[in-house]
Amino acid sequence: MLLTKAEMRRAMLGGAASLAGIIAFVGLAVLALLLSSGGSSILATVFEPYILRILRFTLLQAVLSTALSIVFAIPVAQALARQRHFPGRIWIIRLMAVPMGLPVLIGALGLIGIWGRQGIMNSALLKFGLAEPVSIYGLSGILLAHVFFNMPLAARLMLAALERVPSEYWLMASGLGMRPLSTFRFIEWPVLRSVIPGIAGLIFMLCATSFTLVLTLGGGPAATTVEVAIYQSLRFDFDPGRAVTLSLLQIVLTSMILGALSLLPAPKDEGMTVGKPVRRPDGRLPGARLVDGGVLLLATLFLALPLMSVVLAGLRSDLMKLLREPIFWQSAATSLAISISAAALALLISMTLVSARRTALLRGSGAFGRRFLFAAMGGASSLVLLVPTIVLATGWFIALRNLGNASAVAPVLIVAINALMSLPFVMRVLEPAFIVHKHRTQKLAASLGVTGWARLRLIDTPALFKPMLTAFSFAMALSLGDLGAVALFGSDSFVTLPWLVYSRMGSYRTNDADGLALILGVVCLLLTIAGTMGPARREVAVHG
Amino acid sequence: MVDPKFAIEMQQVGLQLGNQNFQFDCRLPTGAVIAVTGASGAGKSTFLNLLAGFDTALKGRILIAGKDVTEVYPAQRPVSLVFQDNNLFSHLDIFTNIGLGINPSLKLTTTDCRTISSSLEKVGLAGFERRMPGTLSGGERQRVAFARALVRNRPVLLLDEPFAALDPGLRNGMAALLLDMHRETGNTVVVVSHDPDEVKRIADFGLFLEDGRIVVAAPIDEFLGRADHPGLTQFLRS
Numbered sequence: 001m002l003l004t005k006a007e008m009r010r011a012m013l014g015g016a017a018s019l020a021g022i023i024a025f026v027g028l029a030v031l032a033l034l035l036s037s038g039g040s041s042i043l044a045t046v047f048e049p050y051i052l053r054i055l056r057f058t059l060l061q062a063v064l065s066t067a068l069s070i071v072f073a074i075p076v077a078q079a080l081a082r083q084r085h086f087p088g089r090i091w092i093i094r095l096m097a098v099p100m101g102l103p104v105l106i107g108a109l110g111l112i113g114i115w116g117r118q119g120i121m122n123s124a125l126l127k128f129g130l131a132e133p134v135s136i137y138g139l140s141g142i143l144l145a146h147v148f149f150n151m152p153l154a155a156r157l158m159l160a161a162l163e164r165v166p167s168e169y170w171l172m173a174s175g176l177g178m179r180p181l182s183t184f185r186f187i188e189w190p191v192l193r194s195v196i197p198g199i200a201g202l203i204f205m206l207c208a209t210s211f212t213l214v215l216t217l218g219g220g221p222a223a224t225t226v227e228v229a230i231y232q233s234l235r236f237d238f239d240p241g242r243a244v245t246l247s248l249l250q251i252v253l254t255s256m257i258l259g260a261l262s263l264l265p266a267p268k269d270e271g272m273t274v275g276k277p278v279r280r281p282d283g284r285l286p287g288a289r290l291v292d293g294g295v296l297l298l299a300t301l302f303l304a305l306p307l308m309s310v311v312l313a314g315l316r317s318d319l320m321k322l323l324r325e326p327i328f329w330q331s332a333a334t335s336l337a338i339s340i341s342a343a344a345l346a347l348l349i350s351m352t353l354v355s356a357r358r359t360a361l362l363r364g365s366g367a368f369g370r371r372f373l374f375a376a377m378g379g380a381s382s383l384v385l386l387v388p389t390i391v392l393a394t395g396w397f398i399a400l401r402n403l404g405n406a407s408a409v410a411p412v413l414i415v416a417i418n419a420l421m422s423l424p425f426v427m428r429v430l431e432p433a434f435i436v437h438k439h440r441t442q443k444l445a446a447s448l449g450v451t452g453w454a455r456l457r458l459i460d461t462p463a464l465f466k467p468m469l470t471a472f473s474f475a476m477a478l479s480l481g482d483l484g485a486v487a488l489f490g491s492d493s494f495v496t497l498p499w500l501v502y503s504r505m506g507s508y509r510t511n512d513a514d515g516l517a518l519i520l521g522v523v524c525l526l527l528t529i530a531g532t533m534g535p536a537r538r539e540v541a542v543h544g
Numbered sequence: 545m546v547d548p549k550f551a552i553e554m555q556q557v558g559l560q561l562g563n564q565n566f567q568f569d570c571r572l573p574t575g576a577v578i579a580v581t582g583a584s585g586a587g588k589s590t591f592l593n594l595l596a597g598f599d600t601a602l603k604g605r606i607l608i609a610g611k612d613v614t615e616v617y618p619a620q621r622p623v624s625l626v627f628q629d630n631n632l633f634s635h636l637d638i639f640t641n642i643g644l645g646i647n648p649s650l651k652l653t654t655t656d657c658r659t660i661s662s663s664l665e666k667v668g669l670a671g672f673e674r675r676m677p678g679t680l681s682g683g684e685r686q687r688v689a690f691a692r693a694l695v696r697n698r699p700v701l702l703l704d705e706p707f708a709a710l711d712p713g714l715r716n717g718m719a720a721l722l723l724d725m726h727r728e729t730g731n732t733v734v735v736v737s738h739d740p741d742e743v744k745r746i747a748d749f750g751l752f753l754e755d756g757r758i759v760v761a762a763p764i765d766e767f768l769g770r771a772d773h774p775g776l777t778q779f780l781r782s
Contacts, residue, residue, distance in 0.1 A: 449619025
């Protein structure tokens, strides 16, 4: 009896309302897809060569992206774990968090700046007499970009795993005179082997549902993923039938990946933050220092150069002129309104779900219904992983097309889709904080009778303010940088900042795009930094 | 109303948590210091949670101070609580933490404010009103919890290993403070303890739990003299 009856009822009603809302929103979209496909035509179209080719490319690029990210992450994590003390170590680790907080579109622009036709890479290679050996467009570009975004994620997770190794192991290894290869074989690899499946599964999921990167760097029949093909079917080919088939195909694909993922151990991010400082005598060997230094230098350049390119190109553009354009302020206001509403909605939904889940667990010890609710509410918060944003948007696009004017409700839809999109991450920030907080205070609050409004004001809000701020700024950054939902509903009268960047890229007003990208990137990074100042770290959110 | 002879009565109280079954039946004397002992997992915490109202009995009745509290919400029971730790809300100052014991919405009169200050004096922490819990030592935080129990002024005080997290040197002083409070208020004290010396020093009545049941319940002299129960003998020797 840790909650009063009224509190229990309120918590369960709130959670049930959120659950019903999510299921209705996603369910209607899927229903619209199913109804307009008419069942039989799917089987006929799914084996069209065009669709099979897209499916093949989607899987191929995801497998290759995952493998490359993992392979490159291993030496980086190894070097960071081995070299505990050198100036700037913490900054390299922070730099590796940047791609996660950066809107994907901005990252793509930076990569084009470095690896593109006029980028410094190809210019340098040209001087050596090689003619544009690296292409940022097509498969190689997509792989490059996926490695840019996911290698740091993998390296950080691996580093955390290596830092969980008891520090005596390293001392013992050097005491036994193990050479780097033996250390890798007997200590590092067994640790990495246990975390790599989870990390690989996560990255595979991210790459298989990647939209923005493939849209900007791929495109064309040779380099199109399912998500981008859905968008092209709707916006360019006006072939809703194919969009529906592809959407359903994507749901099948994601459900298979999620099913496989659930069998793998989830990667954990917490390293050893307390306890004795780790000493790595093997890192002091001159050979190890040289190799590690080289690896870290290359990784830093790989990550930092595109970011610097965004900054330099942005500064070179005519920022003053951009700031005088009404379309900039209009789209900035739209983006701001959408991201704030989406973040607030995500926070509201997840708070109701988290507290209802907690209440459901408290009540019955054995009641099946409550356990079912508990699981359903957890699953609902991750429903967007199963039905990706583009598929959701397509479903609503099709449903509203039959009803008439879709543009009137477009902002509402984008807010709802963006809120759902950030929900898994917001939940992962809030739920542990909420559980720890309840664990500390629930008995005390119940025994003193601090309930309802007084508890919200005196106990819950002060304690949960920081994680809620983290979740809010994180959801806002995610929504601000999102191109997926707006790609289907955007129009001349409804423009967000990412959409403005994208359309300026396409119309060869690249200078404008650079300037806008810099502004958007800085805003999103500031939001991420503001969020991570709280106790819950954002990587917690990203790890699925 | 006549003061009932038994502060606490558990009548055929049954509860199942996971795979473990609990069955409690006892009558505990008013105005005594009652020690609850037993091995880990024997059900000491569940016993206390039932009295406090954090766990609810599936069957049977619980009476505290002559009142049936089986279905009563924790705050409405005539008990105060001191846990092993997390007794204070860490983001609220000492004054507010104690004030919540008087009024959970923190609507305090000037008399209440004086009561809070004098309770802090009694536990040896005069002038600590505006300090934050994080700036206090573990022993001082437990004293604040005692001060809050004083202002709540309930007939029964429940303590869940209140000194376990403290240095051995501090424990004696805290136990003395507890006994002082007990003598001043004449309340009934139920204290879960792992420490046989502590039980011998402070208790008037002993309970020994095993496998979710009360296997020995007796006045302290008889309790310490019982040789017929191997589990209890082992506990007292440790």
